[in-house]
Amino acid sequence: MAILRIGDDLYFNPAQLAVGFARAAQSCGVELLPNMTANRVLIEAGRVTGGETPRGVIHAPVVVDAAGAWTRQVAEASGIRVPLVPTAQQPxxxxxxxxxxxxxxxxxxxxxxxxxxxxxxxxxxxxxxxxxxxxxxxxxxxxxxxxxxxxxxxxxxxxxxxxxxxxxxxxxxxxxxxxxxLPTMTADGQHIVGPAPHVRGFYFASGCNVAGLSISPALGDVLASWILDCAPPIDLTPLTISRFGEGPWPEDELRKQAAWQYRHFYGAR
Incomplete structure (x- = not known):
């Protein structure tokens, strides 16, 4: 038997982290709309123009789909496909x-x-x-x-x-x-981060593969730079949706690979 101790390993409360992000955003002038339904992202001539909600349209040139288990539904309501699968986790x-x-x-x-x-x-x-x-x-x-x-x-x-x-x-x-x-799993066990192909202003921050919270500060930082500077500060090509090709992605194969990635979160065995 082999035992490895990781001295800087740590854990934290996920709810507290989310609240912390929200409060920090609010302190910077961001308007929060909790429990607001997003019906779809509005796209005209290949560009994002805003989002449709039950309370009307929110006009914006950029939308980030970070809807967790509902990422596919948000994207597909606007005609964009994203290959990930919500997967049950139960502690x-x-x-x-x-x-x-x-x-x-x-x-x-x-x-x-x-x-x-x-x-x-x-x-x-x-x-x-x-x-x-x-x-x-x-x-x-x-x-x-x-x-x-x-x-x-x-x-x-x-x-x-x-x-x-x-x-x-x-x-x-x-x-x-x-x-x-309900973490979202992808076929290769990597996040989906960055712009959607063929639609300017539509970005993804999803496919967490059970590791979203630990890397969320870094991904948020690089994604913000990507949006503002039109390019990421480091090469994030391995995380873009483009790595999967144009599709279509067979649903049965996607689910098979996503389940394998979940089981082998600690490495191939």
Whole structure:
């Protein structure tokens, strides 16, 4: 058995990060419209002119599609295709436990794709499962919320048994929360960042592949420079949607590759 310690590894609260970004933007004069539905991006003569909402049109020469699980729906409403798949992720959060200190490291059992870290006095743990559930958001109701994601606790208990020798606490600790998320996976495990082909002013910031939060400050910075200077400060060709060609992308193959990337988040095995 090999063990590697990463001294600068860390974790943070995703909700706090999002709120922090929003507050920082607001302090710079950005108007926030929480819970506003984006019906479609308006495009005329190959250029973005704004966005359509239930409260009218917002005129703008640039739109960034960072809609997470709904990225495809936003793009496709304006005739733009983007090859990514929303994929269910479901961790447990345990009840507070003696000795579950916030200073403890994150633990990853690489071969089993199981992870665990401290969380609110207990542990958060989950798995990059072998056969994840993939979603087409158009099949869900208009009022669907990520908190309504169907979950399967049996999957987690199965993998907890697989790593019982290394992490016996997973089978013993009472569960406080069972929650889910919908990260977007791509066929090659890389983000989709940058302009949409053939449409000026339409940019993507999506395809997070379960790693969006950790890299979001850097991607936001380079994407802002890309929009203002019409070129990225570094070569981001490997992240542009153009790497997939003009399409069409067979949906069954996209889903197969996206599921493989999810399971092998810790590397090929």
């Amino acid at each position: 447990f959060v345990t009840e507070p436990l003696s000795g579950a200190l916030a200073t403890l490291p994150m633990v990853r059992i690489m071969d089993a794709a199981v992870y665990m870290r401290p969380c609110d006095g207990g542990f958060l743990w989950g798995v990059y499962e072998e056969d994840p559930k993939l979603f087409d958001m158009t099949d869900l109701s208009e009022d669907f919320d990520v908190k309504d994601l169907p979950l399967d606790a049996g999957v987690l208990w199965q993998y907890a048994r697989d790593v019982q020798a290394q992490l016996p606490i997973l089978l013993k600790a009472p569960v406080r929360k069972h929650r889910g998320g």
